[in-house]
Amino acid sequence: MKAFNKLKSHTNRLVTRISFFIRPRIYKKPTRTAIYFKDDAIGDFLFGSPMIPLLQAQYDQVILVCVAPVLPIAELFLAKSKIDVVDKAKFSEDLEYRMAKLKNWLSLEPSLVVMSSLRSSFVDQAAQVLKSASKNQIRMVSTDDPAPKKRRHSRFYTALSAHPPDTEIDKKYLCGAHRKEHLLIELALEKKLTPDKTRPILPAKKLKSQRQDPYFCILPDTGDPRRTYRTDDILSVASRTAAKYKMPGVILSAQKLKGSYDNLEDLTGATSLLESLSLIAGAQLTLTNETGLGHASWMLGRPTVMIMPGGNFAHFHATDPSLNAIFDERPCFNCHHNCQFQFKDRFPCIEDIPLSKIESAVAALAKNKHA
Numbered sequence: 001m002k003a004f005n006k007l008k009s010h011t012n013r014l015v016t017r018i019s020f021f022i023r024p025r026i027y028k029k030p031t032r033t034a035i036y037f038k039d040d041a042i043g044d045f046l047f048g049s050p051m052i053p054l055l056q057a058q059y060d061q062v063i064l065v066c067v068a069p070v071l072p073i074a075e076l077f078l079a080k081s082k083i084d085v086v087d088k089a090k091f092s093e094d095l096e097y098r099m100a101k102l103k104n105w106l107s108l109e110p111s112l113v114v115m116s117s118l119r120s121s122f123v124d125q126a127a128q129v130l131k132s133a134s135k136n137q138i139r140m141v142s143t144d145d146p147a148p149k150k151r152r153h154s155r156f157y158t159a160l161s162a163h164p165p166d167t168e169i170d171k172k173y174l175c176g177a178h179r180k181e182h183l184l185i186e187l188a189l190e191k192k193l194t195p196d197k198t199r200p201i202l203p204a205k206k207l208k209s210q211r212q213d214p215y216f217c218i219l220p221d222t223g224d225p226r227r228t229y230r231t232d233d234i235l236s237v238a239s240r241t242a243a244k245y246k247m248p249g250v251i252l253s254a255q256k257l258k259g260s261y262d263n264l265e266d267l268t269g270a271t272s273l274l275e276s277l278s279l280i281a282g283a284q285l286t287l288t289n290e291t292g293l294g295h296a297s298w299m300l301g302r303p304t305v306m307i308m309p310g311g312n313f314a315h316f317h318a319t320d321p322s323l324n325a326i327f328d329e330r331p332c333f334n335c336h337h338n339c340q341f342q343f344k345d346r347f348p349c350i351e352d353i354p355l356s357k358i359e360s361a362v363a364a365l366a367k368n369k370h371a
Contacts, residue, residue: 042292209282
């Protein structure tokens with residue numbers, strides 16, 4: 001009996017030790033991780049923002065990989081610890097930095113990788129490494145750029161939703177950019193969703209303007225002078241509107257302005273991205289070129305007059321009721337800025353928009369707010 005009890009005791013200790021080492025492997029639930037690469041400009045990032053909460057609903061951990069300019073907006077949707085900011089120039093030039101980033105993404109052992117941009121070499125390289133070096137099978141999904149010349153990297157993906165070019169507006173979606181992100185989300189989640197679930201909306205409660213007086217915002221830049229309407233004319237319209245309706249205009253410009261304008265407050269270089277968004281969120285209306293912060297304006301529900309070129313018209317022309325798009329429609333629209341005409345400073349489809357058309361649209365909104 002004594003020998004039996006001793007054997008039983010040894011057996012119990014052995015089972016305990018084995019259980020101690022085995023139990024974590026048997027009972028520890030693996031963390032399901034999704035990595036979302038969103039290497040894009042402000043407007044493109046906003047259109048992709050619904051991806052974040054929808055992935056969070058299905059995965060234990062969602063990591064967003066983005067570039068520095070969109071970080072303040074990313075932090076409206078995700079904790080900073082879940083955001084990995086990439087310096088694209090350093091990634092391209094610094095081998096040690098590049099390898100550290102790639103190893104970090106591999107160490108996360110993602111089960112899903114979503115690529116929402118094929119514009120950057122760093123995204124292409126990340127796709128190649130994650131696909132080839134991972135021990136586990138990773139699902140990779142992407143929507144391709146509308147331009148056929150950008151589809152050369154499609155072989156890196158296990159599934160590719162290469163949508164056709166946006167040649168006409170599909171009223172089921174806000175615009176072509178929204179349709180692109182909607183297709184990507186459906187592909188990533190492997191289920192059908194209504195466009196309402198993928199509608200991009202900025203969290204307005206986190207963007208509070210400190211100003212109490214009525215004002216409106218002017219965004220005269222796009223970053224590409226070829227598709228930027230004449231700055232002097234835009235600001236002249238804004239100045240006349242401000243004087244007529246006793247409502248100051250706030251200029252949010254990235255480029256230094258030449259000269260000054262009556263009744264307009266020039267905040268060029270004086271506001272952060274979030275401060276600019278907060279000012280837009282509290283404005284009576286926004287006068288803007290087709291640019292990222294301009295899209296943020298109608299996403300915030302602000303009455304928005306947007307001067308639009310024709311290069312990617314269907315891709316960016318939103319059917320949202322807050323948007324009043326001003327354009328000079330012509331048969332060559334949706335050329336992806338491969339303009340067939342000779343031009344000196346800017347594309348003809350933006351140069352030829354009558355100033356009176358812009359002023360009438362602004363006046364109609366200002367009058368409505370002033371009433």
